[in-house]
Amino acid sequence: MSFILPLLRELYEADTARARRFRYGLLGFDALTILYVIATSFFPHEPWVERVDTLFGLVIAADLAARLAVSRKRMTFLASPLTLAELAALVSFLLPLAGEGFGFLRVLRTLRFLHSYELLARLRKVSPTLRSNQEVLTAATNLAVFLFVMTGLIYVTQHRTNPDIGNYADALYFTVTCLTTTGFGDITLPGTGGRLLSVAVMIVGVTLFLRLAQVTFRPTKVREPCPRCGLILHDIDAIHCKHCGKRLQIKTEGVY
Numbered sequence: 001m002s003f004i005l006p007l008l009r010e011l012y013e014a015d016t017a018r019a020r021r022f023r024y025g026l027l028g029f030d031a032l033t034i035l036y037v038i039a040t041s042f043f044p045h046e047p048w049v050e051r052v053d054t055l056f057g058l059v060i061a062a063d064l065a066a067r068l069a070v071s072r073k074r075m076t077f078l079a080s081p082l083t084l085a086e087l088a089a090l091v092s093f094l095l096p097l098a099g100e101g102f103g104f105l106r107v108l109r110t111l112r113f114l115h116s117y118e119l120l121a122r123l124r125k126v127s128p129t130l131r132s133n134q135e136v137l138t139a140a141t142n143l144a145v146f147l148f149v150m151t152g153l154i155y156v157t158q159h160r161t162n163p164d165i166g167n168y169a170d171a172l173y174f175t176v177t178c179l180t181t182t183g184f185g186d187i188t189l190p191g192t193g194g195r196l197l198s199v200a201v202m203i204v205g206v207t208l209f210l211r212l213a214q215v216t217f218r219p220t221k222v223r224e225p226c227p228r229c230g231l232i233l234h235d236i237d238a239i240h241c242k243h244c245g246k247r248l249q250i251k252t253e254g255v256y
Helices: 004-013 017-040 047-070 074-079 081-094 100-126 128-132 134-158 168-179 191-217
Strands: 221-223 233-235
Touching: 004 017, 004 047, 017 047, 047 074, 047 081, 074 081, 134 168, 134 191, 168 191
Parallel strands: none
Antiparallel strands: 221 233
């Protein structure tokens, strides 16, 4: 069994072809998990869904255990917000009989997908489009995560007592109308708790939405650390660093 830890370190940390295939396979699994979570959130949990939940949960648990084994700072790893979010999602997969109360936590796997194995750093190397739109991708993902988490939370807290929230589609509809401050009024969340939840959706949601709009419509920047002062963002056609004047050599495909 002594060969297991070196093998795990290679698969999770090395830059070999086998390690890269393994990590991209895990990213594919993360993407499949997210699609599964979104798809099944709109349907009642049948027995087969619970069995698939358990299967996903076992794979996630094995991945977490392996990453903990290869981690050189295990307490830091366990205390990481991403690890805590993944543990919460793991509970929701392995305890389907605990009810739908944990269901909304599953979408937190999106955070893992975004940050897994420096996903954005790897994609920037192979895709100029993603390289130039990294902040837009991050802001859109953060907004999507918030949207689905709040949809799940609203459904869990309201569907048994609020006749207007009968399924995830109703909860999603309310979340979007509340986030955009449209406020049609055909669905409301009664009580103090419902009002506070609506306030949280509006404040946090609008903030994330404005962040997405900001990074989408502001002038395009490129990421290239200045060798002298360390400034990262520069104009796409920059020749000198605006902060210290150092001459830059930014690799671009040209300005159109």
